[in-house]
Structure formats: C-alpha cells, structure tokens
Amino acid sequence: MTVAGTERRRQLATAFIGTALTLVMGAVLIWGFHLATNMRANITALQSASALQNYPEEIAHQLNTLRDRLEVRAYSGQALSDLQATVTRFDQELKKINTGGNSESPQLDRALLLWHQYRPVLDPVVAFAGQPYVESDSAGSALSREGRKHYAEVKQAQLFAADNARPLQAQLASLASTLQHSSSDAADHLRGLLFVGVIAALMLAGAAAWFQRARNRQERVARDATEQTRDILKTVRExxxxxxxxxxxxxxxxxxxxxxxxxxxxxxxxxxxxxxxxxxxxxxxxxxxxxxxxxxxxxxxxxxxxxxxxxxxxxxxxxxxxxxxxxxxxxxxxxxxxxxxxxxxxxxxxxxxxxVLLARELHDSQENANQQLDMMLGMMHVDPLQLVSFLDTAETGLKLVNTILREPARTDAEFRKKLNGLFREMHSIKGEASALNLKSIASRVHSLEDMVSDCKKRPELSGNDFLPLVLKLDDLLAHLRGVREMASRLTAIKDTPAGIAAQTATLSTTMPSMKLSAATPAPPAPVATPERGAPRSVEDLRPALQSMAERLAHDHSKRFKLTMAGLSEVPTAYSATIKDCLIQMLRNAAVHGIESPDVRQANTKDAEGTVRVEFRKISDGYELVFEDDGVGIAPDSLRTAAVRKQMITEEEAAGMDTRATMALIFRPGFTTQDGVSMDAGRGVGMDVVARSVYALGGKIGVSTHPGRFTRFKIVLPPSEAASSTAVA
Amino acid sequence: MSTNSATFNGKRSFKLMIVDDSNIMRRRIERSNKFEELELVGTAGNGEEALELFGKTDPDVVTMDLTMPRMDGIECIGRLVALKPSIRILVVSALADKATAVEAMEKGANGFLNKPFTDRQLNEAIAELMR
Amino acid sequence: MLYEQELKTFVEGTTNFFEVAAQQPASIGSPYLMEGSPSVHEYTGVINISGKREGVVYFTAPKAMLTVLLMKMQENDFSHETMRDLVGEVANTISGNARRDFGRDFVISVPSVVSGEKPSIPLRPGHRSFIIPINWRSHSAKLVVALA
The missing domain is CATH 3.30.450.20 (PAS domain)
Known part of the structure; x- marks a missing residue:
C-alpha cells in the first residue's frame, strides 16, 4: 500500500518536472525573442542617431557655402541641391527614429522641437527654384529680385543655424548615448535571461536526474526485495x-x-x-x-x-x-x-x-531402564536366598516410605518432616542393593534419594513436589516385583532339586495384589502359573521388620523392643495383608504410641518400651494382636476431632460410648483429614488397615488405656475361605 | 451468517436458553449472566428437551453443554441451526479437545467456553458471541 | 509406568476446578500409593479410561466439603442431586483436561457419579493406585488415579 503511494508520488513529480522544463524553456525563448527584437530596433535607432549628429553641422556648413556662392555671384545650384538632399535625409532619418519606438525619449522630443522651429526657416531656402542672378551689361552679374530674397533667406537660416545647430547636435548626441545605454541594457537583460534559463534548465535536469536515480534505486530495492523474499522462502525452516x-x-x-x-x-x-x-x-x-x-x-x-x-x-x-x-x-x-x-x-x-521424538525418547529411555536384562545380569551372581531376603527388606522399606507419605500434610513443615524418614529408608535400601551389586535397583533408589535431597533444598514444599516421588516409588515397586519374578525363574533354572524349586517358586510374588506395570514385559505364560501367586511366609520378614523398628526408634529418638511370635503361622493367603498391617501399625506405635524415654521415666514407666506382635491360630480362624505400652488413645480427643471434621454431630458425640468412639479411627477418611493431632495421628492409616481386614472377611478392634497401652486385635477367618478373594 | 435484525446493544431483549444436564451449571450460567438484554426463557437438561423448549420459546441465544444424556450437544446444535439460522450458540463444555471444538463450530456454534469458567469468562464469551 | 505429566494433568484438572469455580485454589496434600480399592467419601465422580492406559480416575469428596464449595459458588440448593451434580462437574473437568492432553492415546468415558460410603467402583484387582489428597480450605478430598 505505501509502496504504491510512493511510486505514484514519484510519477507525479517526474511529470511535473517535465512540464516545468518545457514551460520555463518556452518562456525563456519567447522573452528572449522579444528582447532580441527590441534590441535590433535600438541598434538601428542608435545607428541613425549617430549619423544624425553630424547633420546640423553639415546643414550649417552647406548654408555657409550657399551664401558664399551667392555673394560672389558664383554658381549656387550645386550647393543648393546638396543642402536640399541633406535636409530631406535629416528629416527622414528623424522621422524614422521617431516612429522607431523611441518616442518616449526626451532628447528626441527636444531635437524634434528644435527641428520644427528650424525647418520653417530652412524650407524657403530649400524650396528656391528661381534664377538668383540677372545678367546686365552695366554691372555684369547681379542678384535678381528673387536672388536677393533667396540671399536674405539663406542669411536668416544661417543666423538660426549659428544659434541652434549646436544644441540640436547636442540633443542628438545625447539621444545616441541614451540609445547606446538602452541597447547595452537590453543586451544585459538578454544575457541575464539566458543565464536564468540555463540555470533553470540545469536545475530541472538535475531534479530529473535525481528522480531518475531514486526510481532506479527503488527498482533496485524492489528487485532486492523480490530476491530476498525468494531467498527467505528458499531457506526458512518453516x-x-x-x-x-x-x-x-x-x-x-x-x-x-x-x-x-x-x-x-x-x-x-x-x-x-x-x-x-x-x-x-x-x-x-x-x-x-x-x-x-x-x-x-x-x-x-x-x-x-x-x-x-x-x-x-x-x-x-x-x-x-x-x-x-x-x-x-x-x-x-x-x-x-x-x-x-x-x-x-x-x-x-x-x-x-x-x-516430539526427543520427548518420546526420554520416556522410552525410562522404560528401557526397566528392562530385565540388567536385572538378570545383576542377579546371576547373587545367592537366591540372600536376594529374596533383600527383596523383602526393600519392599518393607518402601512400604514404610509409602506409610510416611500417607500421613496427611498441608504445610511446608508437615511435608518437610517426612523427608528425613524417607531419605533414611531409601538410603538403607540403596546400601543393601549396592552391596548385592543390584545396580538396576540401586540406581533407582538413588534417583529417588536424589529427589528427596532436592526437595530438602526447596524453600517451600507442597504436595506437587511429592508427585514425582510417588511416581518413582511406584516405578520402584514395579521393578522390585519384576526382579522377584526374574529371581524365581532363575532359581528354578539353577536349583534342579524339586524341593528347593518348589520353595523358591513361592517367593515369586509376595504381593499378590501388586500387578506388574504395563511397561515391564510380562513373563512367559508357562511360568506364570496360578500357584506361583502364593506369597511367602511373614516369618521371613522378621529381620526386615526388626531393622525397620530399629530405624524408626533411632529416627524418632525412642527406645523400644519388638517381639514377634507366631508369624510362621500366617497362611500365605494373608501374608501380604498382615505384612502391610504390621508396617502401618509398627510405624504408628513407634512415632505416636511409644513415648520418649524421659517422658516414660517421668511417668514411672520403663525407659524402653515394648511392642508386641502375636499371631496365632484360633478355633475359627486366626488372630493377630498388636500391642504397645505407650500413651494410648484418649476417647475425648477422638470425639472432638470427629465433630470438628463434621463426621458426627455434637449430639451424636455425646451419645457415643467408648467402644463406638474408638471405632471412629477405622472410619474412612478420619485420619487422612486435616490437623494431625497427637491422638488423631495415632490412628494414621488405620482406616486402610481396617479396609484390608474387612476385604479378607475379618474384623478389627482396638482397646486402650490412656497412658498405658493400645492393643489392636485382628481376627481373620480360616484361610481357605478367604483365599479366593485375597489372591486375585 | 446471522443477520438478526435486532442488535445486541439496541433496546430489544434477547431470549436465552440454557442447555446443560447439570443443575448447578444451569443456575451458575443463569446467575452469571450480567446482560440486561438477555432474558432467560428456559433451561433444558438434554438435547431433546432443548428442541422441545425451542419450539415453545424461540430463543435467540443458547448456551450448550456437549455431553448430555439422550441427544448430545453436537447434534442439538445442528438441529437448532437448521431450525433458526440466526440463532447464536455458545458451547459450554468440559471437553477441551480441539476436534470437539471444531466439530461444534462446524455444526454452527458461534463460541466455545471451557468448563470450569469464571463469571467474567462467561460474560466475555457471551459479549463476544453477540458482537 | 505412569508419566508425571499424566498425573499432573489429572491433578490440575481437579485443582483448576476449585480455583475457577470457587475462586479459591485447592492445594494437593501428600500423595501416596495404595493397593486394592481405597476408601471413598460420600460423593464420587468417576471416569473410565481405556486405550493406551486402562483403568479409572475418580474424585471423591465428603459432603461437608461439597457443601462449602456450593456456598462459595453462591449455590443455595444443597440437595443430594446437587451434590452429585457437583462431583460430576469436577470429574467432567478432569475428563476434559485429559482429553485435551492425551486425547490421541486415551479413550475417556463420560463421567459417572456414585454416592454413599461403600459404592462399587470397579477397580481392576491388583491395581496399585495413586492417591492424591486435594486440600481445600479446611477440607480434604481425594483424587484417585488407578491406571495401568
């Protein structure tokens, strides 16, 4: 749009310059012609004026000659005719100048005035045509009558000439000099005009040249632009x-x-x-x-x-x-x-x-890291029993990690509080994995550990910071599961004796409820038989639980001993659930139940607390007792918390007996709500424990004495009845 | 395109119909509407109801949910535009994918607003719709 | 393995609803894992996902939270139906977000709503779920992502 406008302006300017050039040159020529014409008239007049200057003297001179002739009675005809000719020529010349366009000249006017006075005096002289002399014998030649009159007229004219010839001549000389000036002025004008004309022409020519150049430049720019557009279109990546x-x-x-x-x-x-x-x-x-x-x-x-x-x-x-x-x-x-x-x-x-592919590759590389090959290589040289024991410990540790994560948190402080426990669990798993040279596991735990360290450095922690952690945890659990699968296959190959094979085969899936992540290739069908879904005994977890208890005690500055009895009795169908429940309850007891040694001593209790776990077969199923001799749970604070959370009304709370109150901690969402008080925190995750117990067709109950103990009792039906629901 | 004789800024009032299967959303849109010229003539919970209500009330402006039981929003838009080409329809949906939006616009919708929305976003979308 | 972005899309879909509809942002609590079906609150909006991933994603919230949320939305009907509508809308938003972000890989169902404390949400047996507490004001709801 603007380019077109510029172009149009340029064309107009060019047209204007052309027209102006024509007009100026035309004007110069016409004016010049006019000036030249005037000059030519002036020059003619000048020539005439110059010639006229001499006439008055000549007329005077010829009058003298005529008079001399008449006095000596000599022949006067020639002198008269000379005079006649001179007067006529003078008169004609004057008239010519007068009509030559110099009428405005005052010198000419005065000359003409003088001539008009002079002419009547001269006319009778010039007009004489008679015989001036008469021949008589007595006196020889004498003037005739006509001659005497003629003589008098000549003398009168001579008299006038003596007075006026010089002024007339002066006027004519002055006229000539004026004409001289005016013609030289005209010449100046003409020169000036020509000069102006040439300048104007030069200027216009210059302007035309400038515009032409501008146009050329514009054309070049346009050509460049086209070229550039072509280059852009040729090279641009889009x-x-x-x-x-x-x-x-x-x-x-x-x-x-x-x-x-x-x-x-x-x-x-x-x-x-x-x-x-x-x-x-x-x-x-x-x-x-x-x-x-x-x-x-x-x-x-x-x-x-x-x-x-x-x-x-x-x-x-x-x-x-x-x-x-x-x-x-x-x-x-x-x-x-x-x-x-x-x-x-x-x-x-x-x-x-x-x-896009880069993003995919990033994902793929994560997936690839999950591949079984590196696990296999790492596991080939590990003693199968050691490996299984490690997997138990690692899994227990990760479950504890999840238990820590599950504690509700809203504030930075609450999130930050979790980090140390998480780090410690992970560090311990990593150490064992490295010791066994299980690189695939060690590197995963290591990166999880790194994430936790990163979190520590952040100024303000929120749930968003924990999302990657929980994803990584999920990945790690899936990986452990894969390793376990692989281990069972390896041991099946290594140990040919049927007894060992059968024993280790049961190690394959301790957690029946955990499914392999979709990213991990499924094991070949013939190996994945239903029997292999049976988890291994909880008894084998004893070392893992013991070390977990030690770590928890250390982390929370508590002292307590853990006694476990009858865990070998746990039927395989229940072992996963029992294990999860134990981890949750053990953590609750260590963190919230058992008091710190000085508090215990102040309350006249043994500085070292006791956590007792007992599993046994009863007449119609199994029973698990979990007891700690810690602070216990105050029913009042449970009721208050439940009312605050709008789970029950105040009236309902007032009407609740202790038994109903204690059952609140098994209600969904009770402990995962806000405001973890000492008492509410005491029941963290108990709703989850309760649900998994209910899922097996079991029951759960709690009894407590504030300041003295808390005892959970879980009753499960005979395992045959539950196995179909437990092993899915 | 719609060359409704009535102009939005003019005196004439416009009739608004809200189509959404959620009561909350219906009331939400009704409450958020800041335009005096826009008078609510009815609400419908699905496409079929919307068509029925259209026959009775002849609305000029419609807000339309897409995922609804019985006749869904996309089909309903097509039917409404066929019945009244000058109708102006604002799709109000949680479906945020492009293909759905293009589909709705192609069927004749005039605007697209993603749920959830603020009052301001809704009023801007309506203003844009009536421009 | 679930990608972080996938999880974030679901989480953002949820928190976004609170921020926009109630003009008050929700924050997320400490996320964790769970095997088997986690507990639910009174109202739950569920979307089913198939395609590249299979499973369910649901938002479950206690009545008390929904009541306050409705108040903030200047709603004055606190009926059972309105509560169901509301969790349905949250699930709708989550579903819309997911369709926007991974529509090409996922087939995402229209949300359904279940109420009561023991509803049947068809979880695949053996699934491990991600539980993400959604904290809003003094209340807490849960976003459960159970995908494989």
Missing amino acids: GFFLLDANYRIGSVWSEALTRMFSRNDFAGLSFEELLQNLVPAATLSTATKYIKLLWGDRAHENLMKSINPLGQLEITMDNGHGSKETRYLQFDFHRVMGPEGVKHVLCSVGDITSS
Whole structure:
C-alpha cells in the first residue's frame, strides 16, 4: 500500500518536472525573442542617431557655402541641391527614429522641437527654384529680385543655424548615448535571461536526474526485495503458503514444504489434497472443517487459534525407500483481511518431529531402564536366598516410605518432616542393593534419594513436589516385583532339586495384589502359573521388620523392643495383608504410641518400651494382636476431632460410648483429614488397615488405656475361605 | 451468517436458553449472566428437551453443554441451526479437545467456553458471541 | 509406568476446578500409593479410561466439603442431586483436561457419579493406585488415579 503511494508520488513529480522544463524553456525563448527584437530596433535607432549628429553641422556648413556662392555671384545650384538632399535625409532619418519606438525619449522630443522651429526657416531656402542672378551689361552679374530674397533667406537660416545647430547636435548626441545605454541594457537583460534559463534548465535536469536515480534505486530495492523474499522462502525452516477462498495453495510457498511433504506441486493444490493419505480420515475431516471455518466470520481470531486442531499433527508418508515415516507438523493459521473480509489465510508449518521424538525418547529411555536384562545380569551372581531376603527388606522399606507419605500434610513443615524418614529408608535400601551389586535397583533408589535431597533444598514444599516421588516409588515397586519374578525363574533354572524349586517358586510374588506395570514385559505364560501367586511366609520378614523398628526408634529418638511370635503361622493367603498391617501399625506405635524415654521415666514407666506382635491360630480362624505400652488413645480427643471434621454431630458425640468412639479411627477418611493431632495421628492409616481386614472377611478392634497401652486385635477367618478373594 | 435484525446493544431483549444436564451449571450460567438484554426463557437438561423448549420459546441465544444424556450437544446444535439460522450458540463444555471444538463450530456454534469458567469468562464469551 | 505429566494433568484438572469455580485454589496434600480399592467419601465422580492406559480416575469428596464449595459458588440448593451434580462437574473437568492432553492415546468415558460410603467402583484387582489428597480450605478430598 505505501509502496504504491510512493511510486505514484514519484510519477507525479517526474511529470511535473517535465512540464516545468518545457514551460520555463518556452518562456525563456519567447522573452528572449522579444528582447532580441527590441534590441535590433535600438541598434538601428542608435545607428541613425549617430549619423544624425553630424547633420546640423553639415546643414550649417552647406548654408555657409550657399551664401558664399551667392555673394560672389558664383554658381549656387550645386550647393543648393546638396543642402536640399541633406535636409530631406535629416528629416527622414528623424522621422524614422521617431516612429522607431523611441518616442518616449526626451532628447528626441527636444531635437524634434528644435527641428520644427528650424525647418520653417530652412524650407524657403530649400524650396528656391528661381534664377538668383540677372545678367546686365552695366554691372555684369547681379542678384535678381528673387536672388536677393533667396540671399536674405539663406542669411536668416544661417543666423538660426549659428544659434541652434549646436544644441540640436547636442540633443542628438545625447539621444545616441541614451540609445547606446538602452541597447547595452537590453543586451544585459538578454544575457541575464539566458543565464536564468540555463540555470533553470540545469536545475530541472538535475531534479530529473535525481528522480531518475531514486526510481532506479527503488527498482533496485524492489528487485532486492523480490530476491530476498525468494531467498527467505528458499531457506526458512518453516513451511509458508497462502490459502485462497477455495482452500487452495497460492503460487508462492517456501521450500521447506518440499522437505516436509516430499513433493513440490503445491501451487493450486487444495488443503485437503495436501493432507490426504498422510493423516487418518477423522483427522482429515476435522482439519478441512477447521479450514472452512477460518473463512467464516463465525469466530474471531483468538477463538479460532484456541481450537486449532493441527497444533501437533502426526503424518505418515512413504520415505521413498518403500517404508513409512512418521513426522509431526505444527500448523498455524493467520487470517489475512482484505476490504471484503478474509482475503487469504496464511499458513505456517513447522516440523516438530525432533522435539516430539526427543520427548518420546526420554520416556522410552525410562522404560528401557526397566528392562530385565540388567536385572538378570545383576542377579546371576547373587545367592537366591540372600536376594529374596533383600527383596523383602526393600519392599518393607518402601512400604514404610509409602506409610510416611500417607500421613496427611498441608504445610511446608508437615511435608518437610517426612523427608528425613524417607531419605533414611531409601538410603538403607540403596546400601543393601549396592552391596548385592543390584545396580538396576540401586540406581533407582538413588534417583529417588536424589529427589528427596532436592526437595530438602526447596524453600517451600507442597504436595506437587511429592508427585514425582510417588511416581518413582511406584516405578520402584514395579521393578522390585519384576526382579522377584526374574529371581524365581532363575532359581528354578539353577536349583534342579524339586524341593528347593518348589520353595523358591513361592517367593515369586509376595504381593499378590501388586500387578506388574504395563511397561515391564510380562513373563512367559508357562511360568506364570496360578500357584506361583502364593506369597511367602511373614516369618521371613522378621529381620526386615526388626531393622525397620530399629530405624524408626533411632529416627524418632525412642527406645523400644519388638517381639514377634507366631508369624510362621500366617497362611500365605494373608501374608501380604498382615505384612502391610504390621508396617502401618509398627510405624504408628513407634512415632505416636511409644513415648520418649524421659517422658516414660517421668511417668514411672520403663525407659524402653515394648511392642508386641502375636499371631496365632484360633478355633475359627486366626488372630493377630498388636500391642504397645505407650500413651494410648484418649476417647475425648477422638470425639472432638470427629465433630470438628463434621463426621458426627455434637449430639451424636455425646451419645457415643467408648467402644463406638474408638471405632471412629477405622472410619474412612478420619485420619487422612486435616490437623494431625497427637491422638488423631495415632490412628494414621488405620482406616486402610481396617479396609484390608474387612476385604479378607475379618474384623478389627482396638482397646486402650490412656497412658498405658493400645492393643489392636485382628481376627481373620480360616484361610481357605478367604483365599479366593485375597489372591486375585 | 446471522443477520438478526435486532442488535445486541439496541433496546430489544434477547431470549436465552440454557442447555446443560447439570443443575448447578444451569443456575451458575443463569446467575452469571450480567446482560440486561438477555432474558432467560428456559433451561433444558438434554438435547431433546432443548428442541422441545425451542419450539415453545424461540430463543435467540443458547448456551450448550456437549455431553448430555439422550441427544448430545453436537447434534442439538445442528438441529437448532437448521431450525433458526440466526440463532447464536455458545458451547459450554468440559471437553477441551480441539476436534470437539471444531466439530461444534462446524455444526454452527458461534463460541466455545471451557468448563470450569469464571463469571467474567462467561460474560466475555457471551459479549463476544453477540458482537 | 505412569508419566508425571499424566498425573499432573489429572491433578490440575481437579485443582483448576476449585480455583475457577470457587475462586479459591485447592492445594494437593501428600500423595501416596495404595493397593486394592481405597476408601471413598460420600460423593464420587468417576471416569473410565481405556486405550493406551486402562483403568479409572475418580474424585471423591465428603459432603461437608461439597457443601462449602456450593456456598462459595453462591449455590443455595444443597440437595443430594446437587451434590452429585457437583462431583460430576469436577470429574467432567478432569475428563476434559485429559482429553485435551492425551486425547490421541486415551479413550475417556463420560463421567459417572456414585454416592454413599461403600459404592462399587470397579477397580481392576491388583491395581496399585495413586492417591492424591486435594486440600481445600479446611477440607480434604481425594483424587484417585488407578491406571495401568
């Protein structure tokens, strides 16, 4: 638009200069012609005036001659005719000057005035045509009558001439000099005019040249611009093209399109044809609908941008070698408005394949790290029993980690409090994994440990910081599960004696409820027999639970001993649940139940607390007792907390007996609510324990004496009845 | 396109119909509406109800949920536009994927608002719709 | 293995609802894992996911929280139906977010709502779920992501 305006202005200027040049030159020529004509008249007049100067003296001189002749009675005819001729010529010349356009000259006026007085005096002399002499014998030649009159007239004219010839001459000389001046002035004018004309012509010529150069420059700029546009379109990495109202591609497009679409016949191609065979039919249909919408005035630009379905388009095409290739393209659309609505749609296409693939690779590498090969190599040289024992410890440790995570948290302080426990558990697992040279596990735990260390450094902790942790934990548990699978297969190969094989085969899945992550390749079908789903005995967890108890005691500055009895009695169908319950309750007891040694002593209790676990078979099933001799639970604070959480009304609370009150801690959500008081915290996760017990068809109960003990009793039905639900 | 004789800034009032299967959302939209020119003539819980209500009230402006029991929003948009080409429809949906939005616009919707939304976002979307 | 981005999409879908609908952001509590089906509150909005991932994602909230949320939304109907509507809308938002972010890989169902403390949410047996507490004001709800 502005370029066109500049061009139009330039054309106008050029036309103006041409016209001006013509006008100025014409004016100069006409004026010059006029001046030259005037000058020519002046020069003629000047010549006449110069000649006239001499006439008065000559007339005076000829009058003298005529008088001399008449006095000596000599022949006067010649002298008279000379005078006549001179007077006539003078008169004619004067008239010529007078009509020559110098009438305004005062000198000429005065000369003419004088001449008009002079002429009547001369006229009778000049007009004489008679005989001046008479011949008589007596006196020889004498003047005739006519002669005497003639003589008197000559003398009178001579008298006038003596007075006036000089003034007349002076006037004529002055006239000549005036004429001289005026003609030299005219010459000056003409010179000036020519000078001005030449200057004007030069200036106009200069201006014309300047404009011409500007035009050349503009043409060069335009040529450069075209060239630059071509260069841009040739080298830019994005694909650019315009779509017209028929959704067809215009004639100008960037070379990048050739690479992206492996074709170069874009001009006139419709958008639909461009994507045909490259994207699924549904995508193509959405894309074409969207393109059509761009032309409507139904939606404004921002809305259209926000619903662009081609932001990351996956296209599949032949790569020319017979195989398919997948690319990811990012399309952007901009409406180009004309006076009557949308004129074109500018489309830019970027190839984002590499960034998409990079993101994929990142994921893939994570997945690949999960591969079994490195586990296998690491496990080949580990004693199977040692390995299984480690897996138990690690799993127990990770479950404790999860138990720590499960404690509700809202504030930075609450989140931060978890970090030390998490770090310590992880560090211990990593140490054991490294000792056994189980690199795949050690590196995973290590990265989890790193995440925890990173969290410590952050200024403000929130649940968002823990999301990666819990994902990693999930991954680690899945990995341990994979290792366990692998271990059972390896031992099956290594130990041929049937007894050992049978024993180790049961190690395969301690957690029946845990499913292999989809990312881990499923074990081959023949090995994955239902019997292998049976978990191993809880008795084997004894060392892991003991070391966990020691760590918990150390971390929380407590002293207590853990006694466990009858764990070998736990049927395999229950072992996973029992294990989970034990971990949860052990942590609760260590953190919230057992008091610190000085508090205990102040209350006349033994500085070292006791946590007792006993499992036994009873008449119609099994019983697990978990007891600690710690602070116990105050029913009042449970009721208060439940009311505050709007789980029960105040009236309900007032009507609750101790038994009903204690049952509150098994209610879902009770302890995962806000405000972890000492008492509420005492029951952290007990709802989960209760649920898993109910799931096995069991019951759970609690008895407590504030300041003295808390005792949980879990009763489970005979295992045959529960096994079908437990082993899913 | 719609060349409704009435202009939004003019005196004439517009009739609004809200189509959403959630009571909360219906009331939410009703409450958020800050335009005096926009008079609520009815609410519907699914596409079929919307069509029935359309016959009775002839609304000019419609807010339309997409995922509804019985007739869904996309189909309902198509039917409404066929019955009254000048109708203006604002899709109000939690479906945030592009293909759904394009589909709705192609069927004749005039605007698209994602749930959840603030009062301001809703009023801006309505203003944009009536422009 | 579930990707962090996937988990974040679900979490953001949830917290976003509180921020926009009630003008008060929700924060997330300490996330953890759980085997088997976790406990639920009175109202639960569920979306089923299939395709690249299989499983369910649900938002479960106690009545007390929903009541306050409705008040903040200037709602004055606190009926059972309204509560169901509300968790349905939260699930709807989560579903919409997920469709936006991984629509190409996931098939995401229209949300369904269950109420009561012992509803049957068909979890795949043996699934490990991610439990993400959603804290809003003094209340706490749960987002459960059980995908494989």
